[in-house]
Amino acid sequence: MPSALFPDLSAPGTWVIGTRHADGPDRQQTLVEEESASLEPPAAGLADVSWFLSTDGETVLTLARWDDGAGPPPVSPPIYRLDRSLAEEHETRVPGCLITAAFDVDGPERQRSFTDAAIAAQPREGGHPGAISAHFLHSVDGSRVLLYTEWTSTEAHQEATEAGDHDQGHELFSGTPGVRLTRGGRFRLYRNLR
DSSP, X not given: OOOSOOOOTTSSSEEEEEEEEOSXXXXXXXXXXXXXXXTSSOOTTEEEEEEXXXXXXXXXXXXXXXXXXXXXXXXXXXXXXXXXXXXXXXXXXXXXXXXXXXXXXXXXXXXXXXXXXXXXXXXXXXXXXXXXXXXXXXXXXXXXXXXXXXXXXXXXXXXXXXXXXXXXXXXXXXXXXXEEEEEEEEEEEEEXXX
């Protein structure tokens, strides 16, 4: 049951973001059904949850937003806060594809400097027409950066990749000391719980 409502990363609160291996498209959907059923009724302080399925059928990405002051479960994936976003002020396009890149970093200073460098490397104008927004989330423990980018479609992202639009970013990712790409993926939104 696809939905066009991607999560609003600028909403107040903290984000618990994690991936689970699924081993195939049928298992992806089963994992989401099981997890969403376990959240009825939602825990106090849980504001919303979005589940994304990787286009390769291998993983499920879960983004859960918790109200400020409400602690997520003691054992959970990394907890993030939005650091900065790149998006047009009056953007009206609807995202059809989510691209993520996750990085281990050597502390909060490296989070800030890496995000600064990644933002500085973005084209000021004339970027790919399928790119809608980019959001930089920092784990609260200072160990990770998650780059979360919204695209109009998987085809638009694939076209940008084939045209070499991401080459400068990949050089930055691989050439920055104290920053290690751990994983990334291409996802479609499957379900929301609000």
